[in-house]
Amino acid sequence: MSPQSAAPQSATEAPDRSKDLAVLIVEDDAALATILRTQLSDRGYRVDTLADPRAALSGLAKTRYDVILLDRMLPGMDGVELLRRFRGEGIETPVILLTALGRTPERVEGLDSGADDYVVKPFEIDELDARIRAVLRRRAPSESDNSTLSAGDVVVSILHHRVTRAGVAIDLQKTELRLLAELVREAGNVLTRPMLLERVWGYDFTPTTNIVEAYILRLRQRLQIPGMPDPIVTVRGVGYMFRP
């Protein structure tokens, strides 16, 4: 039951990859918990749901989970309080906080108390799926240093602000480079629009224009080499993936 199935090397986003992943949902809203369970089960996760935060503490002692989805507001106990107890008892399972509150101070408080990510309700199931995978990847040991990244025929040197594709130097603007670096680092995995806005632009809000689309388009034009395929794949309604 270890998260080895989340190793970053796997080539494509295959649904069977999540087969062995066990998810615990701690959520008092029964209807939302049911939808989540259905949607995550469809994607191959093994899902348990709990409504009572106190039961969650004992439940964790019995079963090992790969990731916990924790509601921020629970009856009788704050989700953040429960998270602190988890961490206090040495439970290092990755936790994603689910919340209706998108306020920055609460986000910071959640991450400070040991959450691995923070998802504001409502969210797309694809978004949650991508974030679960991202959290597991981050927990997996990372490859060497991050100053030079490569996937397929693309090499990105962040430190020297240099990009090559098949040995050809490509001139990129700062934002374009950061976007490419993020895609290359997570090559083979889908990055959703909100994830990219957070990581590349540092936004914690939803813009009313298609900023991500515009930069993906730029990046595709810059990376274009006649006769070679487009390395960036659009996953419709979800996000983008760098084809390694």
Next chain:
Amino acid sequence: LNFSVFRSLRAISIAFIVMLSIATVCTGVAVYIGLVKAIDGAVDRRLQSERWELLQRDPDARELARRIKSETGLRDSGDIGYLLEHRGQILAQNIRPNRRLPVGISTVGSNIGVPGLTRGRALVTERPDGTTLTLIIESEPIDSHDAHRTIILSAGFGTILVLVVVGVLALGLAVRHNIAALRGTAETIFEGDLSARVPVVGQNSSFGRQAEAFNRMLDRIEDLMESLRGVSNDIAHDLRTPLARLRGKLGVILDKPEAAPLQAELAEAMAESDDLLAMFGAILRIAEVEGGEARAQFEPLDLAELAKETAQSIDAMVTDSGRTMRLGPWHAAPVQGDRRLLVQLIVNLVENAVNHTPAGTTISVSVERRDRNALLIVADDGPGISEADRALALRRFGRLDASRHFPGHGLGLPLVDAMVRLHRGQLALAHAGGHAGSGLLVSVCLPLE
């Protein structure tokens, strides 16, 4: 009469001090004059009685001279001066004034050359036998008594004046200090820190009681705001959660093969719920910003650097939308602020320009310094907003008729306004070219650090 000048504490103090000074000086002068008059009166009565005694039973010149000699022999000279003349010939004397004195009563000083006399009164009588009798009595028995009297009077009235002036200034200072404390607290609260309170000095003083009453009012306001915020959080939670569920169900349906013919309608329904949720997000963000908590995380930053980076990082979006972005000039402008919120502010303003102008519009972003302020300007050469519509554009959900077909939820500018106020700045809308229809110019004025 215009009394409005007395609404200022300073004007009242100054007017009071000026009037008091005039009154005190007048009193001092009056007392001085009265004192001198009283002494002169007493001296004059003595002169009259002395003359009456000397001229009893109408003596001839020889008899009068004898009487004078016996008087001067009897007493020490100096108290009363006698001089009896007959056509320039002195018959009897103990003083010798160096000039002729007028007939009747007059005031004499040291200038008549009588040793030891600084001030006195003279009574000159011409008698029918041709003799002239001059009597002089000192009204200043002690040398330079007048100077001492002036000093005593000045010191007395001066002390009163100084005490009153100091008292008035101290009172003014105390009132001013108290008012400043109230105003400072009110301003802090206006800026969003509802926990500010007036310092209470001396619980039983009227200032102290006033401060306590003020603070009780603030406690009440804070409680009300707190519960209001709680309610808005609850609403956010209670409405967003079922909305999220609804959206989730739509997603589940969308994934089903039977739903294939309804794809377009389902996507539309999802987009509608997304708009609703975006609106909630904006309302909650405004509430968060207005709560003022972000101020605790303010850090020094260069507005120009931040605006430049932010504008450059969305340049491709503006270009793809068919509009042109003109960047700069960037004049270094150190301010205190929340980086994330300022980034959102800049993005919102540029998106606002993109969403409310036709393709082909030029959008310019720049940062300048004016006086002690940093000025972030986002301008376009689109249709602009008329003066009459500006207030509406800043109001929540105050969408202008002209913009109803544009994307957005009508909370963009109100959110920017809240963010600017959080940063103790001012938001202003103007015509970019100075006249109607020349485009919108939004200026954000933040105090320089």
